[in-house]
Amino acid sequence: KQVVLLPGDGIGKEVMESAKLVLNTVATEYGHRFAFHEHAIGGDAIDRYGNPLPDDTLKACQQAEAVLLGSVGGKKWDNLPANKRPEKGLLGIRKQLGLFANLRPIKSFPALEHVSPLKQEVISGSDILIIRELTGGLYFGQPSERRENGQAAVDTLYYQRYEIERIVDKAFQSARKRRKHLTSVDKANVLESSRLWREVVEEKRQQYPDVTVDHLLVDAAAMKLVTSPDQFDVMVTENLFGDILSDEASVLTGSLGMLPSASVRSDGVGLYEPVHGSAPDIAGRGMANPIGMILSAAMMLRHSFNMEEEAAEIESAVNDTLNEGYHTADLNREGGKLVGTAEMTEAVIENIT
Amino acid sequence: KQVVLLPGDGIGKEVMESAKLVLNTVATEYGHRFAFHEHAIGGDAIDRYGNPLPDDTLKACQQAEAVLLGSVGGKKWDNLPANKRPEKGLLGIRKQLGLFANLRPIKSFPALEHVSPLKQEVISGSDILIIRELTGGLYFGQPSERRENGQAAVDTLYYQRYEIERIVDKAFQSARKRRKHLTSVDKANVLESSRLWREVVEEKRQQYPDVTVDHLLVDAAAMKLVTSPDQFDVMVTENLFGDILSDEASVLTGSLGMLPSASVRSDGVGLYEPVHGSAPDIAGRGMANPIGMILSAAMMLRHSFNMEEEAAEIESAVNDTLNEGYHTADLNREGGKLVGTAEMTEAVIENIT
Ligand SMILES: CC(C)[C@H](C(=O)O)[C@@H](O)C(=O)O
Ligand SMILES: CC(C)[C@H](C(=O)O)[C@@H](O)C(=O)O
DSSP, rough: OOEEEEEEEEEEHHHHHHHHHHHHHHHHTTTTOEEEEEEOOOHHHHHHOOSSSSSHHHHHHHHSSSSEHHHHHOOGGGTOGGGGHHHHHHHHHHHTTTOEEEEEEEEOGGGGGGGGSHHHHHHTEEEEEEEEEEESSGGGGEEEEEEEETEEEEEEEEEEHHHHHHHHHHHHHHHHTTOOOOEEEEEEOOOHHHHHHHHHHHHGGGGGGTEEEEEEEEHHHHHHHOOOOOGGGGEOOOOOOOOOHHHHHHHTTTTTTOOOEEETTTTEEEEEEEESOOOOOTTTOOOOOOOOHHHHHHHHHHHHTTTTTHHHHHHHHHHHHHHHEEOOOGGGOOEEEEEOOHHHHHHHHHHOO | EEEEEEEESSSSSHHHHHHHHHHHHHHHTTTOEEEEEOOOHHHHHHHHHHHSSSSHHHHHHHHOOOOEEEEEOGGTTTTTTTSSSSHHHHHHHHHHEEEHHHHHEEEGGOOOGGGSSSOOOHTTOOEEEEEEEEGGGGGGGGEEEEEEEGGEEEEEEEEEHHHHHHHHHHHHHHHHHTEEEEEEEEOOTTTTHHHHHHHHHHHHHOOTTTEEEEEEHHHHHHHHHHHHHGSSSSEEEEEHHHHHHHHHTTTTTGGGGGGGEEEEEEHHHHHHHSSSSOOTTTTTTTTOOHHHHHHHHHHHHHHHHOOHHHHHHHHHHHHHHHTTTTEEGOOOOOOSEOOHHHHHHHHHHHHHO
């Protein structure tokens, strides 16, 4: 299996090491072979090649079966012009590879429920999968430019029906494998694109009669995520709403550092990355939480390589490790065993073998 | 003082009665005269006149010094075409009256901190003012239409510099009267309109050197509202981001029914309404929480009529009433005195006189 590794910036490099170690363990245990090809992206690529997404990196990703990404960005590159910034590398890869479906599972770990900013009775039992459309909408719509001598600016929210259909299909299929409930989020009382979105959902639901569906306005969804996160199963929404809601949801459990994500297309090719950022403040100190990256590697095994058993093995090893009391400094947990990146990775590997 | 009352739908009618009683009490105590003119809006206006914003209503609002609105909407009208729906009345009034600044104060009441979905140590001491731009952006940008034979849809996010300047000025001025910190929220790493927004904030801050400023991306803001709501003072943002973030923020204290809002323009004319919706499920049962509406009336006294003392009197009466243990059913509070709309209003009035 050909896997491109893009460690990127800050703690990205450190947690990528953890993913490699875990994948090598799985390879040994199950008799697989993963070939890793490392390339530059983001600020690191700007420093080395003057480009957040070098051609060489893009080409490698286009040939890979899966891409693992650490994290990109940092203050150092914040003042560069928009098209030279680390994030451009990320947006470019998503678009160029056609990775239209961003999967963001948010699940409260029993061992960590008390670190949530929410009361335990509110967060307990929550298990949400947010599916965000990733290659359309305001992120890519044209025109996006200055007008009237720079005294005005315009961005464009544009969706074609087929773009909505494929993400809605993905969402229904995902709901089928879970608790069979889908919440579609839009702003149909204001936006024409949302009304098209809602029409597509209404049409598609005929094909998935076993899945229950409701529509929620994005403002109401932002409220309900806080007041009753346990009421959601799968949520599907357009690019920008998904950006906001999935980040809001990612802090509900109090363990952002634990969360993985996948950005996939229909043939199984995907890019996998932890939800957390590059955390320049703790970079290089060996204290980053590697679990988000390790669980992203598990998602890769499941979605790109169809290795369900291996993925589940990693996930249960992580669970066991948390239950043994291991935690990194970000988890704000009292008692237990406070460890760094390397020991945490070691502990997970112990639980795999 | 000429005040137009738009009770609207559901519990809107009931809480409007409370506002009238409280304002009449203030009038007697302080020797003012308020002339109330009642008009139809929303679903109620659709039923009676076939139009969510009848000309007669619009004209009355255009002549008023202030407008008090109950709430609009309900399942009954959900399947009407977009331009005939209750919300159109609300959007129409905002735009026609040029009410560009939506002020949403969110403050945790000590007597109610335990009803928050957040842990007490997270929510305690929070006191945020969200200022949302209300007449621009995706809500009103053109084109907003179907394309390619209905197989695609487009909406337009458009801002002119002067629209950003006036809302940013309002935000700096508001911050000056509070704790002198402003957080400007945008998505400048993706949107051209956000880059213009950020430029304007950077320019304007020169005129307000006593106010500290930071910029936050909308996805990060959605996270930080949950993890550290007490870190915000004034937040300013464009229309749709403001819609989402202010609703997210409104549930943090657990007492949505308590929250007021104001939509104002530069000359002091404004529209005041509670944050809660029309709550059809409890409408007509005399159990709605009138405090959001009563505090909206207080905002009217402050912002449209410059009656700071009278506004503060209402606010402290509400505080006293809560401290006496009065609460309505929505507050999920144990012990104390569970009351309906009328008794709650009576208790607040007792504390004014
Ligand atoms: C870096 C940024 C452009 C990106 C986005 O908004 O998509 C990020 O916030 C994310 O969610 O992956
Ligand atoms: C009813 C709707 C159009 C409106 C909006 O989105 O502005 C509402 O959500 C609000 O925030 O007042």
